[in-house]
Amino acid sequence: MRCIIVDDEASARAIVLELCRTIxxxxxxxxxxxxxxxxxxxxxxxxxxxxxxxxxxxxxxxDFIETVSNPPKIVLTTSDxxxxxxxxxxxxxxxxxxxxxxxxxxxxxxxxxxxxxxxxNSSDDDHQMGPGEDxxxxxxxxxxxxKLKFGDIQLIEAKGDYIEIQTKKERYRVHSTLxxxxxxLPESRFLQIHRSYIINFxxxxxxxxxSVLIERSVIPISRSNxxxxxxxxxxx
Amino acid sequence: xxxxxxxxxIKEISGGNEEFEKKFLNIIQTEFPKEMNDYLDFxxxxxxxxxxxxxxxxxxxxxxxxxxxxYKLAIKYEEDLKYGNTNLREEFxxxxxxxxxxxxxxx
Numbered sequence: 022m023r024c025i026i027v028d029d030e031a032s033a034r035a036i037v038l039e040l041c042r043t044i045x046x047x048x049x050x051x052x053x054x055x056x057x058x059x060x061x062x063x064x065x066x067x068x069x070x071x072x073x074x075x076x077x078x079x080x081x082x083x084d085f086i087e088t089v090s091n092p093p094k095i096v097l098t099t100s101d102x103x104x105x106x107x108x109x110x111x112x113x114x115x116x117x118x119x120x121x122x123x124x125x126x127x128x129x130x131x132x133x134x135x136x137x138x139x140x141x142n143s144s145d146d147d148h149q150m151g152p153g154e155d156x157x158x159x160x161x162x163x164x165x166x167x168k169l170k171f172g173d174i175q176l177i178e179a180k181g182d183y184i185e186i187q188t189k190k191e192r193y194r195v196h197s198t199l200x201x202x203x204x205x206l207p208e209s210r211f212l213q214i215h216r217s218y219i220i221n222f223x224x225x226x227x228x229x230x231x232s233v234l235i236e237r238s239v240i241p242i243s244r245s246n247x248x249x250x251x252x253x254x255x256x257x
Numbered sequence: 258x259x260x261x262x263x264x265x266x267i268k269e270i271s272g273g274n275e276e277f278e279k280k281f282l283n284i285i286q287t288e289f290p291k292e293m294n295d296y297l298d299f300x301x302x303x304x305x306x307x308x309x310x311x312x313x314x315x316x317x318x319x320x321x322x323x324x325x326x327x328y329k330l331a332i333k334y335e336e337d338l339k340y341g342n343t344n345l346r347e348e349f350x351x352x353x354x355x356x357x358x359x360x361x362x363x364x
Contacts, residue, residue: 030314031284032321039270039277076313100317121266121320244272 022134023067026052027059027085028074028098033120037072037098040127043245045216047131056080060089068093070115070134075099086111094137096130098122128248135249139208158205160186160195167193171210175224175235177202179217187238214250215243222253259351262322262359286360289318293353300346309338312349319352322359327352 024047028034034052041047050068053059057080059071073095075082082097096116115137116130158174159166173188179199186193186202195202199219203211206219213219214233218240226234231247233240242250264278271277296311316331330352334345 030288030317032281032288033317035277035281035284036270036321039274039281043272076310078310100313100320120317124269 022047022069022138023050024048024070024072025050025059025062025068026072027056027077027082028052028072029054029077030074033074033098036120036122040122040124041072043124043127044131045213045245046135056082056085056088060085063089069138070094070096072096072098072118075101086114094134096134124244128245131245132249132252156207158202160193162193162195169193171207171221172223174206174211174221176221176238176240177219187236189236212246212250212253214246215241228254259355260324260326262324262356264363265323266321282363285318285321286364289315289356289360292318293357296353300343305338305341305343309335312338315353318356322356324352324356327355 022044024041026034026037026041026049028037031054034054038049038052041049047070050066051062053062056073056077060080070093073082073085075097076099080088082099086092086095092113094115095111095113096118097114098118098120100120102119116133118126118130156171158169158171160169161167169186169188173190175187175189177199178185178187180194182196182198183194184197184199184202186195199213199217203213203219210222211219212222220233220235220240224235226236228234228242228250231242231244233242233250264282267278267281271281292311292314296308296315299305299308299311312331312335316328316335319327319331330345330348334349337343337345
């Protein structure tokens, strides 16, 4: 998610920026102290998401919403609750964060955003080829293309410039990144639970406190990824 | 007893990232005195609408610095100012003084 932060308070921007750092897929590409500068930027740049303050001098967040053409997803950030109900009249407004934003509330917002973008992506998948449930993944090992079935992959671990793909039988070392392989995996089956780990959801043996057991591997769950993992569990 | 500002929220956000904490405190040390001066100037010139706007910004910082009571008072004061009511001026001034003192202490 490429995002920008628009807020006239530097302290508020710094907090949102720091909170974004806890969400692996969020990339803050720029930040702006006023809506006019943000509008100029958006004329020549595309983003997926805007964290937008409502109360700003000259052009307010509301003015901005009314002005921007083809708006991306927007998360409102403000110290007032009064705009919340009105905000949901706009379909591109995903969430409304009241300042000071708590890390827990921000994590919930990240889940909403993931769901919103997943819905967009799945609708795009109806028209485009994407990683399906029964597809395979080919990895390049010593000039050999090895076929891995998604169902056989247990977990993927980032190790510097490499990733290690653990299957039921073997562990493969591939020159790639978690970000790249994540794009090739079906989201319905795989989940990133830590900066260094993606797991196959079906391979979970059990979950204890802040770790997941897969086969005999204990995988840490980061604080930022835990809410999404818990949300996807079929809990009794 | 008057509330004392604290850095609990900053530490929660930073997750131990000292670089962020340092950077953030620098921002607050620059931003708060300016906002406080702007607020006092607007109040002095009886521009209560603009005063309310600055109180709105300061309100966020009171929340950041753990001043729960101060934050609530700022919400009320901001609304009052919009209607020309400055009754909470003295109480708000005490909160500002506490924040100012705290900021000088952590500098």
